[in-house]
Structure formats: structure tokens, C-alpha cells
Amino acid sequence: MSWELVSGLETHVELSTNTKIFCGCTTKFGGEPNTNCCPICIGLPGTLPKLNRQVVHYAIMAGLATHCTINNVSKMDRKNYVYPDLPKAYQISQYDKPLCEHGYIQLDNGRKIGITRIHIEEDAGKLVHEHGDTFVDYNRGGVPLIEIVSEPDIRSIAEAREYVEKLQMIMKHIGVSDCKMQEGSLRCDVNISVRPEGSNEFGTRTEIKNMNSFTNMEKAMAYEYDRQIDLLESGGKVTQETLRWNPDEGITTPMRGKEDAHDYRYFREPDLVTIYTTDEEIEAIRQELPELPDARIARYESDFGLPEADAQLLVKYRKIAEYFEAAGEGLANKKTVANFILGQIFRTLVTDEEKENGAVAIPPEYLHDLAKLLEDGKIKMNLAKTTLDKMLETGKPCTDFISEQDMGDIDEDTLRTICQSVVDNNPKAVADFKGGKDKAVKALIGQVMKQTRGKADGRKAEAMMVDMMNDME
Amino acid sequence: MVTREEIENIALLSKLFVAEEELDGLTKEMDQMIAFADTINQATDAGEEFDNINGLQNAFREDEVVPSYPQSEILKNRDGGVDGFFYVAKHK
Numbered sequence: 001m002s003w004e005l006v007s008g009l010e011t012h013v014e015l016s017t018n019t020k021i022f023c024g025c026t027t028k029f030g031g032e033p034n035t036n037c038c039p040i041c042i043g044l045p046g047t048l049p050k051l052n053r054q055v056v057h058y059a060i061m062a063g064l065a066t067h068c069t070i071n072n073v074s075k076m077d078r079k080n081y082v083y084p085d086l087p088k089a090y091q092i093s094q095y096d097k098p099l100c101e102h103g104y105i106q107l108d109n110g111r112k113i114g115i116t117r118i119h120i121e122e123d124a125g126k127l128v129h130e131h132g133d134t135f136v137d138y139n140r141g142g143v144p145l146i147e148i149v150s151e152p153d154i155r156s157i158a159e160a161r162e163y164v165e166k167l168q169m170i171m172k173h174i175g176v177s178d179c180k181m182q183e184g185s186l187r188c189d190v191n192i193s194v195r196p197e198g199s200n201e202f203g204t205r206t207e208i209k210n211m212n213s214f215t216n217m218e219k220a221m222a223y224e225y226d227r228q229i230d231l232l233e234s235g236g237k238v239t240q241e242t243l244r245w246n247p248d249e250g251i252t253t254p255m256r257g258k259e260d261a262h263d264y265r266y267f268r269e270p271d272l273v274t275i276y277t278t279d280e281e282i283e284a285i286r287q288e289l290p291e292l293p294d295a296r297i298a299r300y301e302s303d304f305g306l307p308e309a310d311a312q313l314l315v316k317y318r319k320i321a322e323y324f325e326a327a328g329e330g331l332a333n334k335k336t337v338a339n340f341i342l343g344q345i346f347r348t349l350v351t352d353e354e355k356e357n358g359a360v361a362i363p364p365e366y367l368h369d370l371a372k373l374l375e376d377g378k379i380k381m382n383l384a385k386t387t388l389d390k391m392l393e394t395g396k397p398c399t400d401f402i403s404e405q406d407m408g409d410i411d412e413d414t415l416r417t418i419c420q421s422v423v424d425n426n427p428k429a430v431a432d433f434k435g436g437k438d439k440a441v442k443a444l445i446g447q448v449m450k451q452t453r454g455k456a457d458g459r460k461a462e463a464m465m466v467d468m469m470n471d472m473e
Numbered sequence: 474m475v476t477r478e479e480i481e482n483i484a485l486l487s488k489l490f491v492a493e494e495e496l497d498g499l500t501k502e503m504d505q506m507i508a509f510a511d512t513i514n515q516a517t518d519a520g521e522e523f524d525n526i527n528g529l530q531n532a533f534r535e536d537e538v539v540p541s542y543p544q545s546e547i548l549k550n551r552d553g554g555v556d557g558f559f560y561v562a563k564h565k
């Protein structure tokens with residue numbers, strides 16, 4: 001029998017606010033333990049939380065960017081559980097009135113993965129376990145999160161990955177989160193079950209907690225998919241339980257303690273008032289949203305004639321997309337600019353983070369000026385390329401490397417003289433050519449390019465030199 | 474009914490010292506408090522839903538950083554722990 005995978009994801013995304021959700025402590029990552037804390041975020045009695053306006057704003061942006069309905073009336077609730085990462089013994093979250101509901105993310109294959117809800121909540125502190133002892137750092141406690149809950153619409157591991165990648169790209173694009181999996185600012189809980197192909201019923205699901213990399217998520221899902229099928233095919237049953245992925249052994253194991261199925265005894269947070277958002281406010285936020293990645297990719301393809309893969313690469317990093325648009329401003333041929341960025345410029349941005357930060361050595365105006373010279377036919381591609389390398393090395397504009405004499409075409413006579421001298425001075429290459437090695441011309445063209453600083457027309461030079469050599473005895 | 478043992482246990486968890494002779498009085502007081510809360514269950518009128526008693530809504534804070542407390546202040550009441558961390562005692 002063949003089995004279908006059914007999966008839904010709960011994705012936690014840390015918001016890029018300056019301060020925590022209920023107090024003015026910084027959200028900066030790292031730092032000595034318990035230095036970004038105050039009586040509110042370590043849960044001392046007598047303190048009162050006050051909701052960060054920006055958290056609501058960002059969550060609504062996230063909702064609008066994923067086609068959600070924004071609820072005009074929303075409230076905070078207490079989710080009670082006793083574990084040392086929560087100093088108050090409850091987490092302030094949202095239960096029955098989340099800010100956003102009923103959205104979706106569309107995959108490249110056209111399928112829509114439903115988003116059940118997006119709610120805001122506070123992150124927990126960090127526990128460090130050592131030799132059976134537990135130590136707690138509350139710097140992360142109270143950092144704002146949105147939890148994005150999907151419908152069980154995912155049907156393969158590849159779809160799960162694409163869903164998270166899309167989500168990540170959207171959240172980064174609209175600027176609500178940096179979504180760095182390695183720093184834990186994006187993490188997923190994966191719900192997974194299997195059912196016979198063609199069945200419409202859901203099997204019993206398990207939940208794998210806290211996936212913090214794509215590799216782990218894919219491996220854990222593959223393992224869990226196989227494990228459940230093996231269980232069912234050998235006449236067993238899947239138990240609904242919460243699992244932890246053990247990357248060292250490559251297996252999932254049941255979690256104990258914190259996540260044992262129990263009642264969270266949700267109730268309204270009495271210390272926080274209702275959040276009302278008017279339609280006008282929601283509309284204003286919608287207007288403020290930048291162009292979303294999918295729309296941007298489509299525009300690059302249709303308006304600029306970029307291949308889909310190139311468009312996707314540029315849009316993957318919002319700052320690169322912005323750089324591209326700034327550099328291409330007013331130019332007819334955006335493709336050249338895209339090629340410069342994806343080729344030479346990307347070679348100088350080695351890590352994902354460098355691309356993320358758009359840390360190009362030259363401002364987009366410099367690239368624009370270079371591309372403009374090329375577009376106007378003032379310089380040739382060869383010269384443009386070598387110049388761009390120099391610009392990237394030094395951070396200087398192209399005018400520092402290209403002189404007036406470099407621009408404009410070389411007249412026929414000058415080119416002929418240069419070609420003649422190259423042919424005269426390279427008897428070995430000429431002999432090779434006459435001996436039937438057509439490739440030998442390439443070396444000669446290289447020489448001409450060097451002498452003309454790349455502005456010669458390579459084809460013209462080739463034709464001239466071939467004629468010259470054919471005329472030779 | 475609240476029992477003497479429950480009061481002893483609450484005192485232990487709250488790290489409060491309660492003298493032997495105070496126990497009976499506290500048990501009785503706690504029992505009365507809980508009985509008072511029970512009167513809510515006798516309400517017959519469903520009442521009116523309201524957000525909060527002061528009619529407040531949208532009480533927000535601007536996203537501006539306020540200095541945090543010094544680590545030494547934050548850790549002042551900790552029990553055990555090293556290197557700036559809180560320590561969680563193992564279950565007995």
C-alpha cells in the first residue's frame with residue numbers, strides 16, 4: 001500500500017521590535033545571561049505588563065501578507081504551565097481571539113497551504129542543562145513572537161520546506177522578522193500523520209517540537225513518516241504524542257515533562273485590555289506593506305524579462321532586490337544589471353548573511369553608471385567586467401578606472417594597426433593557427449583586448465587577424 | 474474545605490514561616506475566602522459581558538528601549554546558580 005503524508009506546521013517567528021512585548025527591555029540577541037531583564041519580564045509579583053504597540057502592528061502586517069482576515073477585536077489570554085523557562089508559570093498568549101485568521105501561502109505548484117491563525121505571544125527564557133542541573137537565562141523571556149498555525153494541508157516534505165521558505169521570505173521582506181533559524185528567531189513544530197493514498201480521513205498525528213533547521217526538519221519528517229508506516233503495516237497503532245528530534249541518533253523520542261498532554265487552563269489575561277483595530281487602521285497597514293516577494297518575482301519576469309530563477313535569487317534577499325532596482329533605475333536593459341549582481345557581485349558576498357545585509361562594496365549608483373556606459377555603447381562588456389571587479393575591490397566609481405580614451409569605438413585604422421602588431425609579435429600563435437589550431441586566435445584576441453583596454457570589438461579584431469594570417473606565407 | 478495540611482504546604486511553597494499556633498486561624502480564614510468565591514456560583518443572572526471594569530481599551534506602550542536592571546539586582550533573590558544564571562533545584 002502506498003501512504004500519503006499529512007502535515008501541518010506551527011511556526012514561531014520572533015518579531016524585530018526594539019523592545020520586549022510587555023516591557024521596555026531590549027530584544028537584542030546574545031549578551032550576558034539575565035542582563036536584558038527587569039521585574040516585569042522575570043515575573044516578579046506586583047508588576048504589570050503593557051503591550052508593545054509595534055507587536056500588534058507587525059502581527060497585522062504578517063497577517064495581511066499571508067491573506068489573513070484581521071480581527072477587529074482581539075484579546076490576550078494566559079496559558080498556564082509550570083516550567084522554569086516561564087517565570088510567571090504562565091505564558092501570555094492568545095487563545096480564542098487571535099489577531100489574524102484564515103489566510104494561506106501559495107506554493108509554486110499552485111497548492112494553497114491554509115493558515116488557520118496568527119497570534120501574538122511572549123517567548124520563554126532559555127534553559128541550559130548541565131550534569132543534571134538546570135540553569136536559566138531570561139534574556140529571551142518576553143521577546144515577542146507570532147505563532148503561525150497552518151492547516152494540515154502539507155502533503156510532502158518538499159512542500160513543508162517550501163512553505164517555511166516562503167513564510168521566511170515574506171516575513172523578512174515585510175521587515176517583521178529576520179527569521180534566522182540558527183538564532184532561533186524562526187522555529188517550527190511539525191504535526192505529522194500518514195494515511196492510505198486516496199483516503200480522506202486523517203490518521204493519528206504526532207508532533208515534533210522545535211525544529212530549528214531545514215535539514216533537521218526534513219530528516220525528522222522522513223524518519224517519522226517511515227516510523228508511522230512501519231507501525232501501521234505491522235498491525236500497530238500510532239500514539240498521539242509529542243516528540244523530540246534527536247539529531248545525533250537520527251530518531252524521534254517522546255518528550256516528557258513540559259509538553260505532556262495537559263490542560264493549559266486558558267483564561268483571559270486580566271492585566272491587559274482588549275485590542276481593537278478599526279477597518280481604517282487595517283487598511284492603512286495594508287497600504288504600507290511593501291510589494292510581496294511573489295508579486296516582485298512576477299514583475300521582474302514580465303517587465304524586465306528576467307528568467308524565473310534569476311528573479312527568485314534577487315528577490316530572496318530584500319536588500320539585494322532593492323539594490324537591483326536602484327541600480328537599474330532608468331536603464332532599458334535590466335538584465336545586464338541582474339547579471340552583474342548575480343555574477344560578479346554575488347561572488348563578493350559569500351555568506352547568506354552578507355547577501356541578507358546587501359553588503360555590496362559599491363553603492364547602486366556606481367553600478368548604474370557603469371551599466372549606463374555599457375548600454376550607451378561607450379564601453380564594451382569586457383571592459384565593464386574588469387572595471388566592475390576593480391570597483392568592488394576598491395569601492396570606487398567607474399570613472400576612477402575608465403578614462404575618456406577608453407570610451408567610444410576604436411576606429412578601423414587604429415584597430416588594424418594594433419592587430420597587425422599583435423600578429424607580428426606572436427609568431428608561435430600564428431604558426432599554431434596556420435597549423436590548424438583555430439583556438440590560437442583566441443590568445444591573439446586577448447592581446448588586442450589588453451592593448452585596447454577591452455574596448456575593441458572582439459569579432460572585428462578576430463576577422464581582421466584571421467585575414468592577416470591567411471594572407472601570410 | 475481547606476485543611477491544615479494544605480496551609481502547611483502552601484506556606485512551604487511560598488517559603489513563608491508559619492508558626493504552629495497560627496495554623497488553625499489561617500486555615501479558617503482561607504476557608505472563608507474560598508467560600509466567598511463560591512458565592513459567584515450562586516448567581517442566576519448571566520450578566521453583561523465587559524472587557525474590563527474601567528472600560529479601557531488599546532492601552533499600548535511605544536517600542537522604545539528602557540534600560541534593563543543590573544544583573545546583580547535581577548539575581549538578588551536567586552537560590553544557588555552560577556555565572557549569572559538562575560538555578561533550578563532538582564526535584565526531590
Ligand SMILES: [Zn+2]
Pocket residue numbers: 020023024025036037038039040041042142
Ligand atoms: Zn523586562
